[in-house]
Amino acid sequence: MIDPSRLKAVVFDLDDTLCGYWDASKKALRQTFAELDLPGQTPESMVRHWAEAFREFAPTLKQTQWYEVYLKEGQPTRTEQMRRTLAKAGCDDPDQARKVGDRYGELRDCYLELFPDARTVLDRLAQRWPLGLMTNGPADIQRQEIATCGLDGMFELVLIEGEQGEGKPNVSVFKKAETHFGAEPDELLMVGNSYGHDIEPALRYGWRAIWIRRPSDLPPSADLKANPQPEERPAGSPDPDAEIRELSELLKILDCEFA
Ligand SMILES: [Mg+2]
Known part of the structure; x- marks a missing residue:
């Protein structure tokens, strides 16, 4: 269980977490x-x-x-x-x-669009915590996506792989967030759709992590007849603090339903 009163910031992944890449x-x-x-x-x-x-x-x-x-x-x-x-x-x-x-x-x-509940959830959480964004991809494309989704100014900290020279799951990106927010690892929460890039590294570095699992977050399949399989986590890998299907579930988990 996450104790929201212990959190100092909430950090989001962008693609297929906040918007449908x-x-x-x-x-x-x-x-x-x-x-x-x-x-x-x-x-x-x-x-x-x-x-x-x-x-x-x-x-x-x-x-x-x-x-x-x-x-x-x-x-x-x-x-x-x-x-x-x-x-x-x-x-x-x-x-x-x-x-x-x-x-x-x-x-x-x-x-490219934000998921329908993303704006409300970000606005609500931003009333209580500074928000961060950690996203992999080219600098220009990621900046364009942030603008297209109307997210300029929403995050106190934006760490883009293309601008940092390295991305998730490297520890340096997570350390930059800890330094910026002046937080211990377990005072930070990562919310992302990729177990390998967002969730496993966050847990390994001592963060809290909520895995958002969407059926839509898969690249096109070479075999159109095959049912694309959503990402599974490897056997024996650590459990996220929670698994959710919709961003709006965060409001309940983080006690922000009536903020
Ligand atoms: Mg993603």
Whole structure:
């Protein structure tokens, strides 16, 4: 059980915790590929190619020269991801990849939205605690997402992987938050959707952690017939302080229902 009176700050993850990143991404991909209308391909077959390319490219990113580029700016790796996608559909054309990638980025930003209860929950919690945001991704894309979601000024501390040079689950990011809030680890609460990036590290460093589990927070699947499986935590890994489905459940857990 979390004792809210012991907390000094509440720190949130952004993508698929406060806003629907993968929902926006999937909608944007389908529309981008429908507009592209590549011969012999459907939007569904193109999303499948994209998903395959993503599974190959994304896990290697941190180990390659792409990572430094990615931290600063989202466009180059987005273009490369799209180049690999188009190549799988028989069209290896870097100029086209850039245009199609930019269209996807534009549409994804259009479709990005806060979850319906996010604003109320943040406003309520902000009456009682300073709030922090800890988000992985390129500096420019993450700043754009914060603006698109109307979250500028909502957080006292914003730690973006692209700006810090490293992201969750590295201990340094969590230590920066402890220093900023002048708090012991167990006086801080992390709320996030990723067990591996948000919850496990927070618990390992002595924070409190609430895991928000959403059915929507999955990248497109290469096999459209398979039911995508939500993230499970490895056997023997520590329990979060709570698991929730909706952000509004935080208000009860943190005694803020009638604030
Ligand atoms: Mg997330």
